Amino acid sequence: MLALYQGKLKELARFDDISPTLLIPPRWPESGFLTAAEKTSDPDYRIEIGKIFYTGSGVRHLYLNKLASLIKEKPDIIDIVEEPRGFVTAQAIFYKNLFSPNSKTIFHTSDNTGKTYGFPFSRLEKYVYRNVDMAITRNEEAQEYLIKKGFDKPVEVVTHGVDLAAFAPREVPLLHGKYEFSGDPVIGYVGVLREKKGLFTLLEAAAKIKRPFQMLWVGDGAHRSRLEEKARELGLSDKLLITGRVPHLEVPSHYSLLDIFILPSQTGAPQRPEWREMFGRVLIEAMAAHLPIVGSDSGAIPQVIGEAGLIFSEGNADALAQILDKLLRDEDLREELAEKAYRRVKENYSWQIIAKKLREIYLRIAIN
Numbered sequence: 001m002l003a004l005y006q007g008k009l010k011e012l013a014r015f016d017d018i019s020p021t022l023l024i025p026p027r028w029p030e031s032g033f034l035t036a037a038e039k040t041s042d043p044d045y046r047i048e049i050g051k052i053f054y055t056g057s058g059v060r061h062l063y064l065n066k067l068a069s070l071i072k073e074k075p076d077i078i079d080i081v082e083e084p085r086g087f088v089t090a091q092a093i094f095y096k097n098l099f100s101p102n103s104k105t106i107f108h109t110s111d112n113t114g115k116t117y118g119f120p121f122s123r124l125e126k127y128v129y130r131n132v133d134m135a136i137t138r139n140e141e142a143q144e145y146l147i148k149k150g151f152d153k154p155v156e157v158v159t160h161g162v163d164l165a166a167f168a169p170r171e172v173p174l175l176h177g178k179y180e181f182s183g184d185p186v187i188g189y190v191g192v193l194r195e196k197k198g199l200f201t202l203l204e205a206a207a208k209i210k211r212p213f214q215m216l217w218v219g220d221g222a223h224r225s226r227l228e229e230k231a232r233e234l235g236l237s238d239k240l241l242i243t244g245r246v247p248h249l250e251v252p253s254h255y256s257l258l259d260i261f262i263l264p265s266q267t268g269a270p271q272r273p274e275w276r277e278m279f280g281r282v283l284i285e286a287m288a289a290h291l292p293i294v295g296s297d298s299g300a301i302p303q304v305i306g307e308a309g310l311i312f313s314e315g316n317a318d319a320l321a322q323i324l325d326k327l328l329r330d331e332d333l334r335e336e337l338a339e340k341a342y343r344r345v346k347e348n349y350s351w352q353i354i355a356k357k358l359r360e361i362y363l364r365i366a367i368n
Contacts, residue, residue, distance in 0.1 A: 002248050003038040006047075007163040011355030013044035018359060021046040021075070023066055035248070052088075059086040059121065067095060074100040077362050080107045084128040084135070085121035093131045104365045105132040110278035112141035112299055114148075125149070133365050138279045139300035156361060159304070160281045161354035162345060167252045167288035175257055179241055184212040185328055188258035188291075190251065190282045193221030193242070196275055198264030198296055200230060204317035205264075207234040211328045218254045220245045255289035259334065260327050265298040266314045277301050287345035292337035294323055308344035309337060 012020045024037050026049050039047045050066030059082075071078065071092070078096055082089045084107050096103050107128055117125065134154040137143040143155050187206070191197060199217070206215060217240065224242065231240045246254060255261070265277040276299030283304050286293055293309030295301040302311050310327075312319040327334055347353070 002035065003040050004163070004166060004248050004252075006038075006040060007166075007351035008161055008354055008358070009045050009047075010042060011351045012358060013042070014355070015359050018362065019045070021048065021070060023048045023050055023063070023070055025050065025052040025061070025063075054087075059083055062087050062091050067092060068099065071095040071103070072099045075103055076366050078103050078105045079358075079362075080105065080132075082107060083109050083111060085117055085125045087124065089128050090124045093128060097131065104368075106134050106136055106361070106365070107132055108136045108138070109142050109146060110138040112139050112145060112276060112278055113274040114141075114145045115274050116149075129153075133368075134361070136361070140303055141276075141300065142278070154365075156357075158354060158357050158361070159349060160279055160284065161349050161351040162281075162284045162288050164288045164346060164350050167255060167285050169256050169290050170253065172253050172256045175253060179216065179243075179257065181214060181257070182212075184214050185259040186214050186216050186257055187260045187262060187324060188216045188218065188255070188286075189262055189264075190218040190254065190285070191263075192219055193217065193224045193227055195223050195226075196266060196272065198266040198298070198314060199223070199227055201266060201296075201315050201317050201320060202262065202264045203227065203230050203234055203236060203240075205320035205324060206236055206239065208317065208321035209325050209328065211325060213239065213324075213328055215240045216254070216257055217242045218246055218251065219243070252285070252289070255286060255291065258286075258289070258291055260294065260324065261286035261289075261291040262294040262320075262324075263301060264294075264296050264312075264314070264320065265301060266296065267298045280304055284345050284349040287341040287349070290338045290342050292327060292334045293341050294320070294327070296320075305341075306344055308340040 009020050009022055012018050027036050037049050039049060048066050051064040052061045053064055054061040078092060080089050080092050089107055093105060096105055129151050135146060135151060136156055136158045138159055140157055143157055146155055231237050263280050263283055267276040279300050283293060293305055295305050295309060295311055296314035297311050298314045310323050312323055
């Protein structure tokens with residue numbers, strides 16, 4: 001959708017044997033807000049914008065145009081970056097069977113909940129399973145659950161990626177002036193302000209820290225007022241700054257304001273009891289920004305961080321407070337973890353690495 005996240009397409013286009021086309025809707029929710037598609041003019045790949053029915057539903061939307069005409073061009077591979085229970089996934093496969101039966105097809109899934117879905121989604125999943133050549137998952141749990149559900153074709157884990165240059169540290173004097181920081185270390189979070197992200201636990205942990213610090217949360221969301229009220233109750237109002245919604249192209253600069261990055265996601269939030277973190281794209285953005293990383297053990301977070309950051313038990317404010325206090329008093333440790341984080345993102349999550357993995361998959365299934 002957004003130019004900031006189209007690096008995979010750009011890197012795939014660098015290969016002489018791949019000519020990618022991307023079909024996207026005109027607008028889609030991103031971080032809780034309806035966001036317009038960004039169509040770049042790069043000559044090495046093509047972006048088409050198609051009208052859709054049911055904008056904003058992750059599994060119920062359908063394309064009203066463009067999808068059938070693109071499949072009639074008989075591509076070698078149709079890579080459907082959608083869940084297998086999605087209406088649009090089944091739609092793409094139906095058109096493929098009708099107009100381009102020799103095309104190879106792939107679907108993607110991040111679903112690490114293990115949830116069994118009712119009609120019609122269970123029927124759609126079975127239809128998709130029968131008619132694709134392989135699947136790509138965003139995390140190891142999703143791979144395991146897919147196999148348990150009966151998918152008996154090749155499955156590989158290929159994660160999200162990040163543009164290392166876009167998120168590299170930089171001088172941001174205008175932002176420093178805008179937010180008027182005191183000079184104390186800044187603990188940061190980027191993303192939607194919802195209970196499932198563990199932000200109430202972060203507030204409780206922050207209230208236990210005796211060392212000077214500030215917090216910057218970049219984003220907005222449905223639970224902002226509740227979080228601000230909780231911060232007041234805990235005496236943290238003067239330490240917490242919430243930016244509200246920030247334009248996507250300005251988000252990378254905000255990482256340069258931080259000294260510590262945290263993703264405290266919490267499994268089983270009341271609104272979605274089965275939910276757990278499926279990847280945490282902000283983690284690899286923060287790694288690219290050379291920040292020390294702290295994450296909970298919800299879902300895929302420990303897999304993403306590996307040995308390059310610190311993990312605490314989700315919902316455990318005492319454990320989180322101890323980790324943050326340790327980082328606040330030890331600048332050398334912060335620098336060591338930042339170096340490890342950048343090394344990990346460069347070796348595992350750059351768009352160049354992700355594109356290379358995808359090319360290998362495409363060539364393999366095309367030959368088979």
